[in-house]
Amino acid sequence: MQPSPAESGKNAMKITLFALLILCTAAAFGQTAGSISSQPQMVNIPEHVQHADHHDMAQERPLVGGESYSYAQGERPLWEFGPMLPPPTPLGDVARSVRKEKLAAPKAEIVFEKQGS
Numbered sequence: 001m002q003p004s005p006a007e008s009g010k011n012a013m014k015i016t017l018f019a020l021l022i023l024c025t026a027a028a029f030g031q032t033a034g035s036i037s038s039q040p041q042m043v044n045i046p047e048h049v050q051h052a053d054h055h056d057m058a059q060e061r062p063l064v065g066g067e068s069y070s071y072a073q074g075e076r077p078l079w080e081f082g083p084m085l086p087p088p089t090p091l092g093d094v095a096r097s098v099r100k101e102k103l104a105a106p107k108a109e110i111v112f113e114k115q116g117s
Contacts, residue, residue, distance in 0.1 A: 078084075
């Protein structure tokens with residue numbers, strides 16, 4: 001007598017899951033077998049004895065690069081800072097010009113109503 005198709009499907013699934021379990025277990029043991037040592041190892045933390053001791057401060061160094069220190073008073077004229085830039089265009093004017101360009105752009109001659117299937 002042959003088993004029904006439902007019973008043979010359940011058995012095949014059980015066998016497949018069991019084989020997958022065995023395969024994953026073997027792979028997990030294979031990864032850890034050579035890398036984990038059973039010998040205890042002492043943790044060696046380095047000590048920095050002079051970390052919090054009092055000591056002289058270092059010589060000051062300029063961050064900008066020059067060795068000399070300069071100091072000046074007064075006001076510089078505006079023309080020394082470079083050319084004057086025009087004032088920025090207001091956002092409303094930019095939007096109006098973009099709208100005019102969009103209306104003036106060439107339109108498509110053929111319009112497809114339905115695309116795809």
